[in-house]
Amino acid sequence: MTRIVRPYGDTTGDGMVQLSFTLPVPHDKRAEGAALQLASKMGIDAAMLVHAKPIGEAHTFFVVYGAATHLINLDEVKVVERDYPLLNPKEVNEAVKEKLGRKLCVVGACIGTDAHTVGIDAILNIKGVAGEKGLEYYRELRVVNLGAQVAVPDLVNRAVDEEADAVLVSQVVTQKDAHLHNTREMSAAFREALPPGRRPLLVVGGPRFDENSAAELGVDRIFSRGTTPSDVASYLVHRIVTAAPSEEPA
Amino acid sequence: MTRIVRPYGDTTGDGMVQLSFTLPVPHDKRAEGAALQLASKMGIDAAMLVHAKPIGEAHTFFVVYGAATHLINLDEVKVVERDYPLLNPKEVNEAVKEKLGRKLCVVGACIGTDAHTVGIDAILNIKGVAGEKGLEYYRELRVVNLGAQVAVPDLVNRAVDEEADAVLVSQVVTQKDAHLHNTREMSAAFREALPPGRRPLLVVGGPRFDENSAAELGVDRIFSRGTTPSDVASYLVHRIVTAAPSEEPA
Amino acid sequence: MSAAPLLRLDPDQVARARSLAERAAGPVVDMARGHTTVSVERATLRLAGLTGADPEGIPWVNRLVDAVAEQTGLEHGVALPVFAALAAGDHPDLTRLAHASAAGGVEFEPPTGTARTTARNLARAAVASGFDRIDAQRRTRSDMVDTIGDPPQRPWIYLIVATGDIYEDIPQAQAAARAGADIIAVIRSTGQSLLDYVPEGATREGFAGTYATGENFRLMRAALDETSREVGRYVRLCNYASGLCMPEIAALAGMNRLDMMLNDCMYGILFRDINPVRTFVDQRFSRQIHARAGIIINTGEDNYLTTADAVEAAHTVTVSQLLNEYFAHEAGLPDGLLGLGHAFEINPEVPQSFRLELAHALLARQLFPDAPLKWMPPTRHMTGDVFRGNLLDGFFNLAGVMTGQSILLVGMMTEAVVTPWLSDRDIALQNVRYVLDAAGGLTEDFHPPADGFIARRANEVLGEAVDLLGKIVDDGLLDAIADGTFGIMKRPPDGGRGLEGVAERAEDYYNPAVEALDGGDAA
Amino acid sequence: MSAAPLLRLDPDQVARARSLAERAAGPVVDMARGHTTVSVERATLRLAGLTGADPEGIPWVNRLVDAVAEQTGLEHGVALPVFAALAAGDHPDLTRLAHASAAGGVEFEPPTGTARTTARNLARAAVASGFDRIDAQRRTRSDMVDTIGDPPQRPWIYLIVATGDIYEDIPQAQAAARAGADIIAVIRSTGQSLLDYVPEGATREGFAGTYATGENFRLMRAALDETSREVGRYVRLCNYASGLCMPEIAALAGMNRLDMMLNDCMYGILFRDINPVRTFVDQRFSRQIHARAGIIINTGEDNYLTTADAVEAAHTVTVSQLLNEYFAHEAGLPDGLLGLGHAFEINPEVPQSFRLELAHALLARQLFPDAPLKWMPPTRHMTGDVFRGNLLDGFFNLAGVMTGQSILLVGMMTEAVVTPWLSDRDIALQNVRYVLDAAGGLTEDFHPPADGFIARRANEVLGEAVDLLGKIVDDGLLDAIADGTFGIMKRPPDGGRGLEGVAERAEDYYNPAVEALDGGDAA
Ligand code: B12
Ligand code: B12
């Protein structure tokens, strides 16, 4: 398989992409030129400006088609691949029972002002998602789901009270990077409240996270679009049950 | 007015754009990473991969949103602005009658295998376009519309026979750059057939031309989307009637 | 706005549904009449003219109500203790009284005897000036509609702005109105519903929405008045009377001439975990204010379908609409102000999903023929595939047109991605306009047969609604809510936020606003 | 595939329309019967088994027909001179004869007496083997349909591939079929219709389409046979029997089991400026071949609406459909092979445009209840706004479903931009699937009233069609075409391309294919 690829319109290597955006300029020839200038700066060759429509007096919306000149090197793609075995509920329960010797406690919440619980509920509630049951279904996991709009201090206190092994936080609202701010606030609060050895594993999830940014946000792992409960359960087993103490959350 | 602008999502300066494309790779995490790599190479910051859908087994379609980091400098935008006065039919007729002293002859055609005559007809036929009558309506213009799929040699012969002052060529099909090849072939044929002084003004038009590429294609002027007959008539007067002999088509 | 009946609904079932709703909701109304809340009391002080906030941004109405509650309890109402303190003469006005009280220098107690009469008269007069403002705004609205005119078409087109900054919202709202919006809804910042106070002043720092404040209301209404004159139709303004401060926001809305308010009988309970008792008490008061102000309420049945399946839970929408109707009528809202909600949220993969939507939409249309129904776009099954999204929104618009909906909340192709961009609104409006202009007349051709798929489905949902209402009547509404009947959320009556702000009214409870509103002397 | 009649059309008007069409087209059929063309003669040689091309790529059928025409004229037909020369024994087969003739070494003359009988028998036998191939392919098709099955739904989904390279086309076509296409149309290179020969072999160098060649047909059909088995439905293949080589392409299509061919009675005249007489002669022969091969023809009424206004010119579509129907019936095509075309091309800005589309679509559906109507997407009013484009395509799909169209040519959001990308097809198919699945049953609810907007419009168009047909009968069809009646194009009978390839048949004209086809011994 070739490791260098380009976008595909109708012929291998043609590089074709579609782009749309608004510019804060009234619609005239200069505005169209400006749109093409952007396309060219983005590396689009022989850009075709196929649509330009004034929105009010001060803005113009554009649609551009053209060939992106960039090459994509598949070998340079960084992805957080699953670096642990995928277990089914039975295997998870057995591992916890045998190796941990007690129930593994998970505390979940939507923090800050975020009230989008559907995502965390999909992971935690029995009902689950995509045909998989949620973590509540796992006999050896003890799940405490705090629901929506939980303040960070409340979350920390509760995690301490429950002696949580892992804290699962969902963030869906991303406007003004709310999800990033809230996640940083949360990880900082746990760092402040607990010494490294006693800190629960910190996991965040939500549809707009970049899975590569865990370190930057101070958490152990990020899960994005399309996560299923078994992804998470398997990861928890891997990190909390299987891993040697030396691999404690950093 | 500020001369440096960025795309506008919902806040000035946010830089937000929408992008879609297909990559010739099966859908998996690596493919998503590849899509983000492209977005990043195109200068999109914090790109959000909001949609990924397999098309068959070997391709994946993506939709990405994010902030384009490029700045657009409006002062650097190059546009072919109208550099001649816009005349109404009466003014055109008067100018031709007074200054040229004979009818101005225009020969029009779709060349090559292109059969899209609607565009050239919009410019030439009485019916016109966008509420304006076409060049046939102008008493002092003599219009010979050769229609579709005219071979370049036939066009040149007819232009010579008619002693055409201007040749108007339409090109709509752009696949494999057909429009560019055909235009170059046409301008070369005229250069070969006639000495500079006797060559008619060469004008091409069509929705996908870049108006800046006249010189490169060897023609005098290019008209693109949204051209109206009076744009063209005014230009012809400017170049053929008003202009001094020294400004003959190059 | 009565639509020609396209469905034959069993009239007995319809009557049964209404009477069950009354039986289910009646006890809750009694409970609401027997309680007050901090927000009801604060709203009363707002009507009486108390504005502003302390240097930390805590509104004076909060400081004053908290002070009174601390000293006397909430159960008597704050009006008499406050106006008795004012009558004592040490403080020239409510604001100065609040300042003094915050500094710890005022003692409150429920007055008795003639002091009580004096305080009551003062309180009545003060609150009356608030109602005067509301009444004047209502007259201004009807004058403007008379001279400028209403939108020429139904449904009215409802667009959202959500920048978080009132000064970005305003030009975007004006642009949207020029582009065809008949109603502008300013979305609130994510956290506001859980704030137990209303922020003060013009604000620029919301997340995914802009704070609802009196000043923001005023600024936006003024801007839209200007645009209304420019575009030749009265552009309505919508916000949220919802969350912990529902009554106060209703009062602010009335005094600043908002035209519509989101106000649902159970939304706060289910989706914000606000205490059920708090919610029902606040709701009754806020709806009475809306009735007085001539504000159309928008109920929130769409929200159920973001967590429950839109086919399985279709009847919960009907049940909630019937409850909302009962509560609204009881609070004095006529049918013409009842923007009952419903939504196009069926999974598009379900066979015949579009016709199921038509069935549900027609059921609502027919059950509430005189209500300005609010038709909400797909959200849950919208994905990052914006091309498909725009298509789905087109079919949503079509269903709205075919079934004679009154208010169309315009869907955005970027629903799953971002709060709307300028261009999203433009694309969405273009979509609406195409459907309205191209297919608006389809009602002439749309005649679902009496024994067909659509009629059968509508009657099936009605039947399920009647069954569920029967169960709710048996269990009691509060217990039904506790059991997770709506939106799959379980909310016990003693749980949730804001319970500490509720008090059972004492024998001597007095509230001049309640008196005016219950007296039913609305203009 | 008869649809339940949704419209009341005046039966007298319908009868009048058909009889006028017959009177208008009749004389043209007589003219066609009295002429032959180079392409008819070349097609005959192709049926007789002559294949291949000279080193310049000029097919041997061209070289041979040109040689015969030069020596004897075309008016006798080439079969007898050719088979007489072959019977002379110097050349083992047609190919070798063609080679020799190209080298100048063969003299042709129309044989007489027993030589004529011999030549005729040889020619008959040779051509019969061509018909055998066609008949065998027809049987194969019906066997495959029997065992593999037809698409489960109507309309059949028709998708285009247009890369210009048969080897890119094949995988794209297979992918499209897997994704849901029931019919794959391979678009031709822009220039091909004006070529007076059919290119040879597999080709990779078309512009905005791939050359129609026998070998390309064969390769694509084989690939789709494979995919048909894989997906469990027989995927049909479509191409163009149009342009200067219509008869030959029809023959190649029959022998290579194409399933549908674009073949219009006037397209070449109007849109390619091909001589009218040439066109009508070629057309009759090609349709006879299609009838023999069981190939569904697709007529090109959609094209009128790309140059004329779809409301003003709606009746020209109806007139053309009636003419196409007459010509097709006359050539032996039954209703079941009549893919009459029409299109969703009304300017979306026109008020009620969608309902006008429904009216036009229903008119066609009702006039031709047993024809597999081909419903074509918006093209002219598609713009670079691809979001709006996908929406319009959705409403096109809906109109197709609501009015019971048979073949749905899937519209692409990039219509105004590029020939379809892989992703465009995927988005377009998703659009079709949504509309079919979500709203497929709407026919149950769609009942335009007998005196309503839709019925009135349909009858109005029918009335205008009858009037125009009356005028055409008065003027004669050829003169009407010369006057610009269709698609605003004026095409005089002695103008246009390819006239030099037409000859009036001589008394002794003989063509074994014509004999077989006119004899009506089709399987
Ligand atoms: C349902 C919904 C609501 C419901 C929420 C009900 C509830 N109880 O959750 C209601 C109606 C209440 C609502 C309200 C609002 N919403 Co909302 N809502 C949505 C909607 C339609 C669907 C979200 C959803 O449920 N997705 C399905 C779940 C299963 O997906 P998911 O969250 O991505 O979760 C998966 C993964 O991400 C991952 N995951 C997620 N969390 C976690 C956590 C962990 C630990 C792990 C391991 C994995 C994980 O696993 C999950 C399963 O695979 C989206 C639009 C859309 N179509 O996406 C808007 C959307 C999310 N809402 C939005 C907004 C702005 C709001 C409001 C703030 C608007 C307002 N100002 O009033 C309000 C207020 C809410 C608040 N305070 O947060 C915006 C967010 C914009 C942005 N990017 O910032 C969206 C995108 C709509 C829009 N375009 O404006 N909303
Ligand atoms: C109408 C149409 C047809 C008609 C043409 C009828 C006719 N007599 O012209 C028919 C049905 C015959 C047709 C056929 C084909 N078409 Co076509 N067609 C279109 C369509 C729908 C509209 C084009 C049009 O009329 N635009 C309106 C005119 C007024 O606009 P315009 O040409 O841009 O002209 C304006 C300006 O550009 C300018 N201008 C244009 N020319 C000139 C010349 C001069 C001198 C000046 C001054 C100005 C000027 O002024 C005009 C007025 O403002 C487009 C899709 C679309 N919606 O755009 C496809 C499209 C152009 N067609 C296309 C194709 C591929 C074909 C075919 C080749 C397909 C095939 N293989 O069979 C065939 C064959 C045609 C051929 N040999 O060229 C493609 C081209 C793809 C590409 N970018 O290369 C398009 C984009 C559709 C698609 N997405 O596949 N087509």
Ligand SMILES: Cc1ncc(COP(=O)(O)O)c(C=O)c1O
């Ligand atoms: C009745 C009602 N209130 C409020 C909201 C908004 O949420 P929040 O309470 O976060 O402002 C909604 C959501 O659409 C609603 O339907």
Ligand SMILES: Cc1ncc(COP(=O)(O)O)c(C=O)c1O
């Ligand atoms: C009947 C018919 N033939 C042919 C074509 C295609 O054009 P061309 O003749 O260039 O192959 C069309 C266009 O759609 C058509 O409708």
